[in-house]
Amino acid sequence: MKITVSGTVKEVADGLTVSQLIEQENVETPQYVTVSVNEEFIESGTFDTHILKEGDEVEFLYFMGGGTIMQSIIQDGSDE
Amino acid sequence: MPFTNEQLERYSRHIILKEIGAKGQKKLLNAKVLIIGAGGLGAPAALYLAAAGVGTIGIADADVVDLSNLQRQVIHSTNDIGKKKVDSAAETMRAINPDVTVNTYYQFVNSENISDLIKDYDFILDGTDNFPAKFLINDACVMAKKPLSHAGIIRFKGQLTTIIPGEGPCYRCIFKNPPPKDAVPTCKQAGVIGAMGGVIGSLQAMEAVKYITGVGELLSGYLLTYDALKMEFHKIKLPPRGKGCAVCSDHPTITTLIDYEQAVCDLH
Numbered sequence: 001m002k003i004t005v006s007g008t009v010k011e012v013a014d015g016l017t018v019s020q021l022i023e024q025e026n027v028e029t030p031q032y033v034t035v036s037v038n039e040e041f042i043e044s045g046t047f048d049t050h051i052l053k054e055g056d057e058v059e060f061l062y063f064m065g066g067g068t069i070m071q072s073i074i075q076d077g078s079d080e
Numbered sequence: 081m082p083f084t085n086e087q088l089e090r091y092s093r094h095i096i097l098k099e100i101g102a103k104g105q106k107k108l109l110n111a112k113v114l115i116i117g118a119g120g121l122g123a124p125a126a127l128y129l130a131a132a133g134v135g136t137i138g139i140a141d142a143d144v145v146d147l148s149n150l151q152r153q154v155i156h157s158t159n160d161i162g163k164k165k166v167d168s169a170a171e172t173m174r175a176i177n178p179d180v181t182v183n184t185y186y187q188f189v190n191s192e193n194i195s196d197l198i199k200d201y202d203f204i205l206d207g208t209d210n211f212p213a214k215f216l217i218n219d220a221c222v223m224a225k226k227p228l229s230h231a232g233i234i235r236f237k238g239q240l241t242t243i244i245p246g247e248g249p250c251y252r253c254i255f256k257n258p259p260p261k262d263a264v265p266t267c268k269q270a271g272v273i274g275a276m277g278g279v280i281g282s283l284q285a286m287e288a289v290k291y292i293t294g295v296g297e298l299l300s301g302y303l304l305t306y307d308a309l310k311m312e313f314h315k316i317k318l319p320p321r322g323k324g325c326a327v328c329s330d331h332p333t334i335t336t337l338i339d340y341e342q343a344v345c346d347l348h
């Protein structure tokens with residue numbers, strides 16, 4: 001099926017969940033991302049069970065500070 | 081009060097815009113904008129708002145100018161190293177435009193001082209770099225019904241939204257809480273391309289000018305993201321205000337300001 005991810009139309013597997021899409025898209029800091037589907041926010045507790053449908057429009061919204069970002073904090077945590 | 085000849089000349093490129101005109105320029109001269117953070121975002125925003133003739137500009141920051149700031153914080157110069165950022169920024173703004181009254185606040189915002197700080201201003205611009213401040217500013221602006229430009233920048237990316245309390249969604253509609261401090265094992269400066277502050281901070285200034293003059297459509301209800309490497313802007317439509325939001329819904333569960341703890345960062 002076709003869905004739109006961050007403004008780009010993509011072919012994905014039928015029955016794909018939000019969690020699977022997050023993994024597939026290599027979303028940065030998945031534990032802190034906000035997801036909207038068709039202009040509605042999805043509760044983070046339901047990412048595993050929310051099944052996407054043909055034509056869905058998915059957006060990922062990220063925390064952005066001004067010099068630090070969660071991703072770098074976590075990724076760089078091991079190489080101090 | 082009529083324009084002086086000098087003002088007519090200084091603002092002529094505004095005044096000849098039919099959307100702004102003499103009336104819009106008057107609104108700018110009578111407007112009060114508070115910029116919180118005199119860094120990567122606040123610097124370009126302050127420069128453009130001062131140049132535009134925003135009559136009163138407040139600037140709040142408790143840092144001093146550091147050599148590592150100068151790669152992006154274009155309101156400060158090499159000679160300003162060691163000076164309070166608010167003083168350095170105020171000097172530059174006054175030099176650009178003597179019409180502007182600059183109020184400096186040498187302090188970080190917290191739950192004790194923010195309500196007092198924002199109360200006399202028409203529009204608030206968040207140029208801070210940390211999540212506790214961003215949540216605090218959002219909540220305070222929602223509670224005081226002050227319009228706010230929120231922005232964040234990192235590496236080659238930036239984003240912003242305009243929050244009109246009571247009308248559009250707020251920061252907390254998007255992000256319920258700051259990332260938990262305990263979840264952060266360690267912290268490190270991630271870097272940001274200097275011109276990113278210029279792009280996003282200038283867009284914040286643009287929103288302030290549009291709000292004051294009433295021109296065009298504000299970035300309320302949208303998050304605009306910018307990816308410099310892909311050279312892509314993307315406008316994300318947000319859900320309507322307040323649905324389950326802890327602070328801006330009609331039945332908020334957060335009614336007092338919160339000082340979240342900032343993760344302890346060793347940036348060196």
